[in-house]
Amino acid sequence: MRLGAGGPVRNGSDGPPARLPGKPSPRRRIGTLLRFPVGVLLVSWEYMWRVTALHRSEVEGDADDLPPPLPSAFVDELTKRLVDGVGPMFHRRFSVRIHGARLGPEALIGAMAADLNRPAPSTVAVFHKTRGEEGPARPGDEYRVQMPGPWDGPVRVLHRDPVTIRLGTLRGHLEAGQIQFAAREAGDELRFEVEAWSRAGDWWADLLYSRLRVAKEIQFNMWVHVALGAAAIAGGRLRGGVTIETRSIPPAFCEAARHC
Secondary structure, eight states: OEEETTEEEOOOSSOOOSOOOOOOOHHHHHHHHHHHHHHHHHHHHHHHHOOSOEEEEEEEOOGGGSOOOOOGGGOSTTBOOGGGSEEEEEEEEEEEEEESOSSOHHHHHHHHHHOTTSSSOTTTOEEEEEEBOSSSOOTTOEEEEEOSSSOBEEEEEEEEETTEEEEEEBTTBSEEEEEEEEEEEETTEEEEEEEEEEEESSHHHHIIIIISOHHHHHHHHHHHHHHHHHHHHHOSEEEEEEEEEEEEEOHHHHHHOTTO
8 A cells, every 4th residue: 555645546557547746744834833933043154164065066968957857757738837937946965075984876776766765854854754655765756845935845756766766746846856876986985966957947036046035045154064964874974075066057948948
């Protein structure tokens, strides 16, 4: 059986049926909203006093920066495609190099798939599975990422292999796009990377995200935290800090990418 918004539903191979994403209980939502001021302050404080080196770069991108095509089996009217967003898209990579890691790529991604909250900053984002079998993340599973403010972050697992997890946004998300967690061996190091293809979900989010840059910086801090959290799970020693590459993609490319 699978967990659904209205209780268990049957497994199927013909893609997810039409329905609204599961909503958190009022108690959970109130708890998240109460955590918001503290959460933002904590994440901002950690960023200000972080001793880990952060290497940031930002350049203009092009059509090659668009996300992978959406798998047809997991696309329905709830899917929030890139074309459903507003403004430019930001293709961002947050990567860390880990020397002497105790876990290999498969074990690290397996640990994250088993509990997506483990590397995430619980003060500002909490994953709740709303659809799918109990246990680790699998393609077709859905999560509601509780975030402070007027948005939650419903997502669907689009792809999962031994070294990769990729999520796609659903209707109601702050953003439109995809997010991927991946690990691989690189010589004598383990490399972990968060790769995001994100565009503001509506005009209000665009104001906060790409114009005032508030949401963009909160997202920045969150994915830096996840990258460092993954490194902590893997063990070993961080080498070279966190590298953050941002490529800005004009809206015209996003409007043409109806397969993403």
